[in-house]
Amino acid sequence: xxxxxxxxxxxxxxxxxxxxxxxxxxxxxxxxxxxxxxxxxxxxxxxxxxxxxxxxxxxxxxxxxxxxxxxxxxxxxxxxxxxxxxxxxxxxxxxxxxxxxxxxxxxxxxxxxxxxxxxxxxxxxxxxxxxxxxxxxxxxxxxxxxxxxxxxxxxxxxxxxxxxxxxxxxxxxxxxxxxxxxxxxxxxxxxxxxxxxxxxxxxxxxxxxxxxxxxxxxxxxxxxxxxxxxxxxxxxxxxxxxxxxxxxxxxxxxxxxxxxxxxxxxxxxxxxxxxxxxxxxxxxxxxxxxxxxxxxxxxxxxxxxxxxxxxxxxxxxxxxxxxxxxxxxxxxxxxxxxxxxxxxxxx
Ligand code: ADP
Numbered sequence: 148x149x150x151x152x153x154x155x156x157x158x159x160x161x162x163x164x165x166x167x168x169x170x171x172x173x174x175x176x177x178x179x180x181x182x183x184x185x186x187x188x189x190x191x192x193x194x195x196x197x198x199x200x201x202x203x204x205x206x207x208x209x210x211x212x213x214x215x216x217x218x219x220x221x222x223x224x225x226x227x228x229x230x231x232x233x234x235x236x237x238x239x240x241x242x243x244x245x246x247x248x249x250x251x252x253x254x255x256x257x258x259x260x261x262x263x264x265x266x267x268x269x270x271x272x273x274x275x276x277x278x279x280x281x282x283x284x285x286x287x288x289x290x291x292x293x294x295x296x297x298x299x300x301x302x303x304x305x306x307x308x309x310x311x312x313x314x315x316x317x318x319x320x321x322x323x324x325x326x327x328x329x330x331x332x333x334x335x336x337x338x339x340x341x342x343x344x345x346x347x348x349x350x351x352x353x354x355x356x357x358x359x360x361x362x363x364x365x366x367x368x369x370x371x372x373x374x375x376x377x378x379x380x381x382x383x384x385x386x387x388x389x390x391x392x393x394x395x396x397x398x399x400x401x402x403x404x405x406x407x408x409x410x411x412x413x414x415x416x417x418x419x420x421x422x423x424x425x426x427x428x429x430x431x432x433x434x435x436x437x438x439x440x441x442x443x444x445x446x447x448x449x450x451x452x453x454x455x456x457x458x459x460x461x462x463x464x465x466x467x468x469x470x471x472x473x474x475x476x477x478x479x480x481x482x483x484x485x486x487x488x489x490x491x492x493x494x
Pocket of ligand 1: 255257258259260261262263264265291417418453454455456457459460461463464
């Protein structure tokens with residue numbers, strides 16, 4: 148369904164061309180990214196030059212057109228200025244402060260590929276290696292990490308007016324959903340996202356951490372750029388499913404991180420295959436080895452593949468990560484292996 152909507156959106160967007168480069172905003176154009184989640188559409192245009200009026204006009208027309216597509220609930224078009232000159236490395240004066248040895252952002256080109264599931268289980272796997280872990284749910288389109296972590300309380304403030312993270316399974320958790328209005332998440336503009344993210348760093352009593360894992364919103368929007376500019380990101384991990392539509396969007400995410408000098412620590416293939424209970428065969432529902440090939444072509448480390456697993460879905464719904472529910476299971480072993488590769492690459 149969302150793939151059909153996606154191609155309808157592109158039939159509108161490709162009628163417009165970038166006033167600066169004259170390139171049409173078609174699916175091959177790296178400067179447009181579209182994210183659809185539960186009927187909410189977020190379109191982000193990465194633009195160059197000073198032609199602000201023309202870009203604003205395109206954004207308005209695009210929004211008006213896309214809103215007409217049946218099944219769409221809301222449309223948000225964000226214009227991001229080009230970021231080629233942003234300095235992100237070796238800068239100790241970052242605005243977002245946290246006492247974490249490593250900050251790792253978990254990203255995906257589109258929603259629903261398992262980014263939050265991965266974030267929760269990677270955090271748990273790192274925690275099982277005796278590391279101090281914080282988990283920051285920054286997915287403004289649908290913060291689901293608290294539920295997957297079995298947390299339903301809201302955080303309270305301490306005497307220094309800082310929020311105390313909630314804790315479960317030895318992991319500290321904060322979610323942007325705790326401080327933003329969940330009724331209207333898709334209409335937040337850049338400055339509000341930026342402010343909320345800053346509060347998640349500077350306004351939270353995280354204490355000392357070995358790793359802060361950030362579950363990013365899907366796509367290539369403001370949250371990604373804000374974190375690249377304002378925090379000391381160690382790098383990002385991109386999650387994708389193996390089929391072409393997901394990979395096209397993952398590629399855009401990879402290019403965006405490259406542009407802002409954020410290291411890509413690796414790419415993970417989720418929902419790689421389904422192991423059938425009856426015939427014990429691997430079924431490659433979303434195509435085979437798509438992410439592995441992409442990793443080779445983009446020269447990015449391939450961190451591993453996670454199969455479609457009914458228990459993983461049930462564990463997520465029940466708020467019990469795989470490593471807590473079944474520490475010796477195959478899925479837990481996959482996450483431990485990825486956590487060890489990550490640790491090795493950052494040590
Ligand atoms: P995203 O953060 O990319 O939007 P989620 O992590 O919320 O995606 O996952 C979307 C849905 O798919 C959830 O119901 C989750 O439990 C399920 N899911 C994710 N990965 C798997 C997997 N490998 N096997 C089975 N279900 C999965």
